[in-house]
Amino acid sequence: MITIDELKQFGANTDEGVARCMGNEEFYLKLVSTVPGQKEFTVLSDKIAEGDLSAAFEAAHALKGVLGNLSLTPLYDKVCEITELLRAKTDTDYSELLKQISDLNEELKLACGK
Amino acid sequence: MKRFRTISNFKKRVLIVDDEDINRQILGNMLSETYDVDFACDGKEAWERLNEDGSDYSLILSDLLMPVMDGFELIEKVKADPVLKAVPIIVITSDKESEVRSIKLGAADFIKKPFGMPDVILARCERIIELYEDNTIIRSAEKDHVTGLYTRDLFFEYVRQIEVHQKTLDMDCLVFNIDHFHLVNEMYGRETGDAILKKVADTITEVMEEHASLACRTEGDSFYLYCEHQEKYEALMDRITEMVGSDQGPAKIRLRAGVYQDADLSLDPETMFDRAKLACDRIKGDYTVTVAYYNKELYQKAIYQEHLIENIDQSIEDEDFKVYFQPKYDITGDTPKLRSAEALIRWNHPELGMISPGEFIPLFESNGLIQKVDNFVWNKAASCIREWKDKYGYSVPVSVNVSRIDIFDSKLEEKLQNILKNNGITEKDLMLEITESAYSDNADSLTEVANRLRDRGFMIEMDDFGSGYSSLNMITTLPIDVLKLDMKFVRNMEKDEKSLKLVELIIGIAGFLDVPVVAEGVETESQLLKLKKMGCQVIQGYYFSRPVPASEFEEFIKKECV
Incomplete structure (x- = not known):
């Protein structure tokens, strides 16, 4: 399972995340390890590809909540960015932002999978 | 002092509604030490849980954006439910706009995402639960369960608050009362009585809808209304009376109102409403007016009356009340013969002297x-x-007055029998006088009571006959043994022909009913002779004697004995 140090390296604000989990590191890490598998990542890229920005917004918004609560800062920041664009139904090329999110998620997944 | 809930062991239940498992778990982990926590994935599941038997949630924490049923719809449903609306909802949100919308829909508070620190969230949950519980307790205590109006204590508290915040508004205090309401309860049952109270309350609320006002029910059948000043209340009262009258079932009631206008805010609310009540009490039993307004004379009269009310017990104990006797003479023979007496009350007040x-x-x-x-x-x-x-060794029957309220006293017969027993006298010794107006007001119940008393052997005299409104038909069916002619006929019979004719007529009616007539207020020989000629059998009045103390009355007995 991923460690606090690895998460720190990833850029997560682990102090805040753990505090939110009542100081229970194990519980925090367990929750973090479920993040890469969140279906919303797939839904987000699929819905953008389909042009359904409303559905994509819902997925991004849901992810934003979870990532924020776990203080996974780098991912959270990117998801916030895409959430606001989608909220405004901005007609733009999302592929770069989606790739950054996907890469960060992949990085987290690798760390969790070790 | 610690509050009960902080020392109690039982845990309150909290429902967390969020479609994201991670969020549910984080919140659940924060709250589970303090509360029993249940979870729902969306509004629909939450709604089902809330409606499960025995579900008694103290708090709902709900996300807003969720599939199936979102948080907004859940808040609307909960707040529209008469029972569940008492459960506070804290919204979980990251959007400013949603915060405002959810608070407007009835959410109690909101928690931002990402969540704040656990102790802050816990403190917020605790505060909201406490606030709602206190509010629920206050709400259940502030409303009168029969009418839905405020209870007296809360009403006065709100009046005080209005006074503090609305100093520039001219306000009036009104007290409404239902005449003889206790009789409605007795005659038609409490259910009918309650329905009438509710109807009156609803009507007052309805007619006052467009005015700033506050109402409560107090003392069973009184309604207090604090409202913006109006010049006159007669039209309002007519409307209320009409609306209440249109739908009140078998019992016909009469409402009256007392008004204290342009309330003097230096007085406490209780005093202001005492003044309105004073005005209201003044027209009790007066069927010609429905609204009375407070003024200074009324206040002085009330103080005087209050003094009398306060002194009644002491005066009875000290025997400041005296019973006087006025003889009644049988004039059918050549010489008048003492037939009986009427007992009359006199009050020699220690401070106020003789009170009429x-x-x-x-x-x-x-x-x-x-x-x-x-x-x-x-x-x-x-x-x-x-x-x-x-x-x-001489028996003088004495008539005593039986007031309206005595007639409805279930212990009346028992009381009278005890008096007879304690003094070793019989029903024939104590005659009972009931005024004619009591008969016409409550003919059925009075007839029933009078019949029972007659069956026991009491003689019933109808007092002040001619002053009330008995119909000729009613008189023939009433259980009476003696008719007492109202004294104003006797006083006027030598002055105007009409009174004389009426006296003749009444004596004729008594003859038809085969009961003797007692003429009261006879002062002169010529009156006596006229009455005798018309067939009147018994005379009472100054011609023979004014009412006298018992010791003086003995002189009349002594004469008879000789």
Whole structure:
């Protein structure tokens, strides 16, 4: 399972995340390890590809909540960015932002999978 | 002092509604030490859980954006439910716009995402639960369960608050009362009584809808209304009376109102409403007016009456009340013969001196205290009858007044029987006078009581006959043994032809009913002779004697004995 140090390296604000989990590191890490598998990542890229920005917004918004609560800062920041664009139904090329999110998620997944 | 809930062991239940498992788990982990926590994935599941048997949530924490049923719809459903609306909802959100919308829909508070620190969230949950519980307790105590209006204490509290915040508004205080409401309860049952109270409350609320106002029910059948000043209330009262009257079932009620206008805010609310009540009480039993306005004379009269009310018990104890006797003479023979006497109350007040019965009898009749006076008279009269029997071997029947309220006293017969027993006298010794107006007001119930008393052997005299509104048809069916002619006919019969004719007519009616007529207020020989000629059998009045104390009355007995 991923460690606090690895998460720190990833850029997560682990102090805040753990505090939110009542100081229970194990519980925090367990929750973090479920993040890469969140279906919303797939839904987000699929819905953008389909042009359904409303559905994509819902997925991004849901992810934003979870990532924020776990203080996974780098991912959270990117998801916030895409959430606001989608909220405004901005007609733009999302592929770069989606790739950054996907890469960060992949990085987290690798760390969790070790 | 610690609050009960902080020392109690039982855990309150909290429902967390969020479609994201991670969020549910984080919140659940924060709250589970303090609360029993349940979870739902969306509004629909939450709604189902809330409606499960025995679900008693103290708090709902709900996300807003969720599939199936979102948080907004859940708030709307919960707040529209008469029971569930008491459960506070804290919204979980990251959007400013949603915060405002959810608070407007009825959410109690919101928690931002990402969540703040656990102790802050816990403190917020605790505070909201406490606030809602206190609010629920206050709400259940502030409303009168029969009418839905405020209870008296809360009403006065709100009036005080209005006074503090709305100093520039001219306000009026109104007190509404239902005449003889206790009789409605007795005659038609409490359910009908409650329905009438509710109808009156609803009507007051409806007609006052467009005015700034506040209402409560108090003392069973009184309604207090605090409202923006109006010049006149008669039209409002007519509307209320009409609306209440259109749908009140078998019992016909009469509402009256007392108004204290342009409330003097230096007075406390209770005093202001006492003034309105004073005005309201003044027209009790007066069917010609429905609204009375407070003024200074009324206040002074009330103070005087209050003084009398306060002193009644002491005066009975100290025997400041005296029973006087006025003889009644049988004039059918050549010489008048003492037939009986009427016992009359006099009050020699230690400070106020002799008080006219005209001042205190209507007052005590209006508040029921007349029963104390009546009881006093019955006992005194009975003991005098006994004393005279022992002293002179002579029986003088004495009539005593039986007031309206006595007639509805379920212990009336028992009380009278006890008096007879205690003094060793019979039903024939104590005659009962009931005024004609009491008959016409409550013919059915009165007939029933009078019949029972007659069956026991009491003689019933109808007092002040001619002053009330008995129909000829009613008179023939009433259980009476003696008709007492109202004294104003006798006084006027030599002055105007009409009174004379009426006296003839009434004596004729008595003849038809085969009951003797007693003429009251006879002062002159010529009156006596006229009455005798018309067939009147018994005379009472100054011609023979004014009412006298028992010791003086003995002189009349002595004469008879000789």
